Amino acid sequence: MSPVFLARLQFGLTAGFHFLFPPTTLGLSLLILILESLYIRKKDEIYKDVSSFLIRILGVVFVMGVATGIALEFAFGNNWSAYSRAVGDIFGAPLAAEGVFSFFLESVFIGILVFGRRRVSPRAYWLSAFLVFFASHLSGLWIIIANSWMQTPAGFAMEGGRAVLTNFWQAAFNPSTVVRFVHTVLGGWITGSLVAAGIAAWHLLKGRSREKAGLLLRSSVIVFAVTAVLQLGSGHAHSVQVTRTQPEKMAAFEALWQTQTGAPFTIFGIPDEKAEKTHLAVRIPRFLSFLVGFDMNAMVRGLDEFPKDERPPVFLPFAGYHLMILFGLIFIAMAVWGGILGARKKLGESHAYLRLIILAIPLPYLANELGWIAAEVGRQPWAVYRVLRTADAASKVVPAGNILFTLIAFTAIYALIAAAGISVIHRLVRRGFDEHAAGREGQSAGRGTVPTPAGPGGGY
Amino acid sequence: MGTWDLLRNVWFILVGVLLAGYSILDGFDLGLGVLFPFLAKNEAEKTILVRSIGPVWDGNEVWLLTGGGALFAAFPHAYATVFSGFYLALMLVLFSLILRAVSLEFRAHDRARKKLWEGAFVVGSFLPALLFGVALGNVVVGVPLDAQMEYAGNFFTLLRPLPLVFGVLGLAAFLLHGSAWAALKTTGALQQRARRTALTMTALTGICYLLSFGAVWIYLPRAVKSIPAWIFSALVWLSLGLLASALKKRKDGRAFAFSSLVFLSLWGNVGAIHYPNLVRATDPALSLTITNASSSALTLKVMLIIALVGMPLVIGYTIYAYRVFKGKVGVDDAGY
Numbered sequence: 001m002s003p004v005f006l007a008r009l010q011f012g013l014t015a016g017f018h019f020l021f022p023p024t025t026l027g028l029s030l031l032i033l034i035l036e037s038l039y040i041r042k043k044d045e046i047y048k049d050v051s052s053f054l055i056r057i058l059g060v061v062f063v064m065g066v067a068t069g070i071a072l073e074f075a076f077g078n079n080w081s082a083y084s085r086a087v088g089d090i091f092g093a094p095l096a097a098e099g100v101f102s103f104f105l106e107s108v109f110i111g112i113l114v115f116g117r118r119r120v121s122p123r124a125y126w127l128s129a130f131l132v133f134f135a136s137h138l139s140g141l142w143i144i145i146a147n148s149w150m151q152t153p154a155g156f157a158m159e160g161g162r163a164v165l166t167n168f169w170q171a172a173f174n175p176s177t178v179v180r181f182v183h184t185v186l187g188g189w190i191t192g193s194l195v196a197a198g199i200a201a202w203h204l205l206k207g208r209s210r211e212k213a214g215l216l217l218r219s220s221v222i223v224f225a226v227t228a229v230l231q232l233g234s235g236h237a238h239s240v241q242v243t244r245t246q247p248e249k250m251a252a253f254e255a256l257w258q259t260q261t262g263a264p265f266t267i268f269g270i271p272d273e274k275a276e277k278t279h280l281a282v283r284i285p286r287f288l289s290f291l292v293g294f295d296m297n298a299m300v301r302g303l304d305e306f307p308k309d310e311r312p313p314v315f316l317p318f319a320g321y322h323l324m325i326l327f328g329l330i331f332i333a334m335a336v337w338g339g340i341l342g343a344r345k346k347l348g349e350s351h352a353y354l355r356l357i358i359l360a361i362p363l364p365y366l367a368n369e370l371g372w373i374a375a376e377v378g379r380q381p382w383a384v385y386r387v388l389r390t391a392d393a394a395s396k397v398v399p400a401g402n403i404l405f406t407l408i409a410f411t412a413i414y415a416l417i418a419a420a421g422i423s424v425i426h427r428l429v430r431r432g433f434d435e436h437a438a439g440r441e442g443q444s445a446g447r448g449t450v451p452t453p454a455g456p457g458g459g460y
Numbered sequence: 461m462g463t464w465d466l467l468r469n470v471w472f473i474l475v476g477v478l479l480a481g482y483s484i485l486d487g488f489d490l491g492l493g494v495l496f497p498f499l500a501k502n503e504a505e506k507t508i509l510v511r512s513i514g515p516v517w518d519g520n521e522v523w524l525l526t527g528g529g530a531l532f533a534a535f536p537h538a539y540a541t542v543f544s545g546f547y548l549a550l551m552l553v554l555f556s557l558i559l560r561a562v563s564l565e566f567r568a569h570d571r572a573r574k575k576l577w578e579g580a581f582v583v584g585s586f587l588p589a590l591l592f593g594v595a596l597g598n599v600v601v602g603v604p605l606d607a608q609m610e611y612a613g614n615f616f617t618l619l620r621p622l623p624l625v626f627g628v629l630g631l632a633a634f635l636l637h638g639s640a641w642a643a644l645k646t647t648g649a650l651q652q653r654a655r656r657t658a659l660t661m662t663a664l665t666g667i668c669y670l671l672s673f674g675a676v677w678i679y680l681p682r683a684v685k686s687i688p689a690w691i692f693s694a695l696v697w698l699s700l701g702l703l704a705s706a707l708k709k710r711k712d713g714r715a716f717a718f719s720s721l722v723f724l725s726l727w728g729n730v731g732a733i734h735y736p737n738l739v740r741a742t743d744p745a746l747s748l749t750i751t752n753a754s755s756s757a758l759t760l761k762v763m764l765i766i767a768l769v770g771m772p773l774v775i776g777y778t779i780y781a782y783r784v785f786k787g788k789v790g791v792d793d794a795g796y
Contacts (some may be wrong), residue, residue, distance in 0.1 A: 060565055066518060067561035073528055074554050077543020082545075088536020089755045093763055096533040099526030100770035107522050108781045111515035119784050165759045395544035399609045406551045411540075413555060417562055421575070424569040 004394045006403040007079040010410065012376075014071045016369055017414050021065030025193010026140060026185060029133040031220055032113070036129040040122060049215050052117065053127075053433045054196060057425060059114040064421050066107070071410070075077045079403060083383055083393035090171050094146040094350050100141035105131055106310055125259045140188070141181055148177040150384045151375070152245045163387060175245050176238075180375075183234045187371065189227040190331060191364040196220035197362040199429050201354035212433040214348045221347060222358075225335035231328055236291070241377075243292045246385060249378035252312045253321040254288055255281075256302040263288040263300040268322075271314040276303070278298040320374030327367040334360065346423045467760035468750040471534040472735065474767060478530055480727040482523035483592075483630075484637070484720045485778075489513040489520055491583025491638020493560065497578070499642055499657060505650050510564055510581075511515065512645035512789045519778060521561070533763050537609050537753035538738035545603065545611020549618055553588050553595075560584030584633075593630025597623030600730060600787055601679050602740035602747070609748060613766075622675040629668035633722060636661035640703075640719040644712040645789050655707055662704050665722065669696060676733065683733035692732055695725035 032054050032241035039047035073095060076084050083093070109128040119124060155170030156163045165171060197220040203213035243250040250256075253270040255278045257262055269278035289298040303311050334356065341347045348354070379385055383393040492499075500506040532539040543550055552643055559580040567577035599623040604612040639661055642654035673693070676683050683689060703718035734740070739748040754760065 004718045060569070063518065063562055066521070068556045070521075070525065070557050070561070071554060073525055073532075074543060074550065076532065077539045078547060078550065079544075081540035081544035084532065084536050087534055088539065089759045092529060092533025092536055092539070092755070093766070095768070096526060096763060097527030097766050099522055099529045100766055100774065102670040103522045103525060104519060104770075106779055107519040108516075111781060112784060114782050115515040149585050164756045165762070168758070168762045299691060337639070381719060394539075395547075396608075397612075398544050398547050402547050406548075408553060409551070413558060417558075420562070420566045420570045420573060423572075424566055427569055 001400060001404070003398060003400045003403055004391050006400055006407060007394045008390065010079060010373075010403060010407045011072075011075055011408065012373075014075060014410055016020050016372070017418075018065065018068040018072060019171065019372060020365055021061050021068065022136070022140065023184075023188035023191040023364070024061045025058065025065055025136050025192070026188030026191065027194075027223070028054055028061065028196065029043065029136050029192075030189055031193060031196055031223060032058065033129050033133040034223070035128050036221060040126050046212060046215060049433050050219075051210050053212075053216075053269060054115050059110065060421065060424055060428065062106075062110055064417065067417065068414070069130070076328050079398065080383075080393050081395040081396055083388065086161065087384055090149060090153075090163055090165050091146055093165075093312070094142045094149075094172070098139050102135045102142060105135035106139060106440075109135065110217075137185060140184060144181045144184055145172050145174075145177050148174055148180050149262075151180075151379055152176040153384050153387050158387070163384070176241055179234065179238045179241050180306075181240045183231070183371075184232050186227050187364065187368050187370060188229045189223060190231060191368060193220040193224035193227065194331075194357065194364050195361055197224055198358045201357045202429065203432065204348050205351065205354050205358075209433045210348075217348055217354075218342070219221075221338045221342065223337075224331070225338050225342075228328070228331035228335040232332060235325070235328060240292055243300065246379070248303060248306045248311055249317065249375075250292070251301060251303045252314045252317040252378050254300075255314055255318045255372060256300060258304050259299065259302040260300045261289065262286040262297050263302075265291065266318075266322075269318075271318045273314050278391075305350035310386075312378045317374045317378035319369040320377070324367045324371040324374065327363045330360070330363060354450070397436075464754075464757040464760070465751070466732075467757060468534075468754045469664075469736075469765065470542040470764060471530070471754070471760055472738075472750045473687045473731075474764075475527060475530050475534060476731050477729055478527035480724055482520070482527050483723045483727070485523055486517065486520035487634050487637045488641035488716075489517040489638070490585045490589045491636065492641055493635050493638070494589060495635060495638050495642070495657065495670035495791060497582060499639070499650065501653075501654055505646075506578075508646055508650065508789045509580060509642060510567070511640070514564065515785050516781065517564070518561075519647045520780065524557075527652070530763070530767075534755055534760060535738055535748075535750070536755060538600050538748050541605065541609050541611055541753075542595070542599065545613070546598070546618060546649075548615050549591055549595065553591050558583040558584075560588075589762075590627045590631045591632040592627075594618060594623045594627035596630070596730065597626030599739045600626070602742050602744075605741035605743070605748070607746060607754075609746075618622075622679045624671055625668070625671050625675045629672045629726075630664070631670045632661060632665040633719075633726065634738075636665050637719045637723070639714075640707075640712070640716045643707070644716050647788055653708065655712070658719075659704065659707050662700055662707065662719075666697075669700075669726075675778065680733060686732050689729055689732035690726050692728035694723060696729060699725055699760050705736060 012054035032051050035047045035051035035054070038044075039051060076091070109131040112120060112125070112128040113132055113270055116128070120128070136196075148169055153163070153165035153171075153173040154174040155165065155172070157166050158164070195215055200213045200220060203209050204217065239250065239253075242253070254263075255266055255269060257276045257278075262285070264283035264285045266278060267282045267284060269281035269283075271278050286296040288300055290296050290301060292298060303314070337353060337356075340348065341353055342348055345440065383390045492509060496506060496509040500509055502523065528539070563577040563581035563584060567574055570577060595618075598618050601620065603617060606612045636658060639654050639658035643651055643658055646654060697719040699718045703715055703722065706715040706718055708710075714789075736750045737747050738750060738753050741747040755763075
């Protein structure tokens with residue numbers, strides 16, 4: 001196995017694992033901000049209790065995000081040092097800015113959210129919730145800026161094989177930054193709100209903490225429903241942008257082998273890159289042209305327009321893109337159902353809907369990962385689109401054996417973290433809305449909760 | 461000096477300030493992470509010690525990420541050479557930091573594996589505390605580099621006398637800082653033990669500093685001619701002396717301030733003998749310096765604006781957070 005392949009595999013594993021956590025943080029921080037705002041206005045303890053419950057979960061999700069995020073900052077130097085030399089003039093700044101403007105803010109105020117409720121005034125606590133929300137989204141913006149620059153680079157000039165910054169704002173707000181940021185944030189809101197709704201649904205099905213779980217269910221389903229619908233618009237805008245700025249990527253998403261007017265939209269198919277055709281294809285005639293240009297006869301560029309050594313792989317981008325859209329449509333259907341139930345004030349009563357929400361929790365994670373895989377594999381063979389090939393971006397002095405060895409170590413460590421993380425979050429969820437409730441295994445899962453004194457042995 | 465050169469010099473200092481900030485802030489929780497099973501005599505004391513860093517360690521670690529990001533942005537070649545060259549050593553640091561980051565949260569909630577996570581916190585604190593100094597010692601004493609700025613040594617090249625002495629010095633200073641923090645945040649018998657440990661570590665840091673001084677004299681004889689280095693060196697001894705006296709007088713706040721000053725003077729000391737190098741090469745003509753490893757003037761300028769706008773805010777709200785959690789660790793404070 002070549003060092004480049006192993007380095008890609010390692011980045012895929014570490015970034016893919018990391019990408020489970022930030023979207024959850026985005027969604028949970030929004031819900032926490034909403035609940036804390038309601039608490040400040042209505043002064044009803046129920047908002048505080050529900051928010052505190054989410055904050056305990058956010059605390060765990062956040063540290064897992066931090067832990068796995070460090071690996072990515074190391075990776076550009078460890079495995080991709082040729083990349084760092086070639087584009088460090090532009091790529092390093094957003095990473096540093098993320099630290100300075102967002103990550104400090106997020107870390108410091110999450111400390112106050114998790115540990116400081118009794119040490120600060122209600123207003124200062126609300127402000128902390130706002131700052132965690134603000135900083136986690138700003139953090140996402142810087143990371144999307146860095147990644148979007150790899151997709152649609154701008155604001156630079158090539159000097160002796162190195163990209164040199166010529167215009168910061170053009171580089172930062174390159175043609176794909178804004179639409180990708182909106183798309184990613186909405187993905188995060190869908191993720192966090194569905195997780196919260198699922199937790200609430202579980203409590204309701206068990207008949208526990210009806211009032212608090214009901215409040216959590218209502219607020220998270222509202223956020224979920226609104227964002228699921230908005231995501232349709234942002235996904236559309238993003239697709240139009242890709243068609244315009246990275247046409248071969250859209251051709252791979254759609255397995256469009258030939259440039260054509262009145263291009264069909266492929267609902268299902270198995271792309272065959274060797275034969276350059278799609279097996280078992282089910283197509284809607286002219287629909288792709290309509291989607292990208294609101295014109296049934298618009299021309300869409302196919303893969304045949306691009307030299308073979310500049311074409312992305314087709315299977316993964318195609319499958320990732322289509323599955324993501326499928327999940328997005330499922331979310332909209334769930335949003336509509338939730339809206340109908342909500343209008344009839346029966347949101348918490350339909351056991352079928354509550355069960356569906358719990359079952360659907362993995363779907364936004366899959367949608368996030370698949371969309372990300374489609375975006376990154378669809379950019380190949382480039383690390384930076386039409387500027388630097390992935391094959392030329394890897395470290396020159398790191399032997400394949402070292403990358404393989406660390407890949408195995410990462411896999412083992414992440415498996416351990418995943419197992420522990422699941423068990424910890426499971427425990428927090430079971431423990432429920434009461435901070436000192438002892439809802440451990442072996443005890444009945446009834447509503448009767450036994451407060452334990454928060455002595456040094458309890459908590460942590 | 462042109463604008464570009466001025467910016468390069470400013471960024472040499474700023475990267476140093478970020479790393480110094482990291483060692484002062486995350487330094488005490490690294491040190492405490494190594495020491496806490498030894499300082500604490502029972503579970504309750506362990507809990508007090510980990511709670512003392514619970515709300516702040518995360519923000520502290522961001523100093524490393526920001527310092528790394530700043531190095532990447534301002535001196536991409538230095539970042540690329542060191543991270544790809546010191547591959548296995550830095551991966552060991554990375555794995556430690558990952559496990560350490562989750563270990564406190566998991567120790568509290570993943571009861572079945574409590575001992576495992578406690579061990580992860582200790583080892584995950586120990587390895588970075590030792591290896592940061594080893595890495596720094598290597599870029600200071602010089603490593604084999606080729607004409608393409610790539611590292612030409614191997615893992616064992618990193619384990620030479622000066623880097624190892626720097627590693628032990630760093631570890632001693634982290635342990636000192638961690639025990640000074642513990643003395644500040646605890647009471648009673650635990651506090652007495654923390655003070656005694658801090659005093660021992662002060663002596664140990666002094667001895668290690670003397671050894672490092674000797675190693676620099678042998679392996680980097682030219683460094684001894686630097687007058688700023690002598691000034692910082694005097695400051696190291698002064699702050700160690702004041703620290704010992706503060707500990708004896710049970711002035712824990714002052715002691716912690718002086719152990720922070722130890723770090724600042726050590727960084728000043730290293731900066732003075734290292735400037736203008738970032739990664740010294742065995743063949744001096746191939747060294748990475750602030751000139752040949754830097755980003756463009758525009759990037760350095762944009763970064764400077766980011767730092768000038770952002771860092772005062774960071775320092776402001778970090779001080780706020782420390783004030784929120786100031787004082788002794790309360791047993792009724794929220795846990796995880």
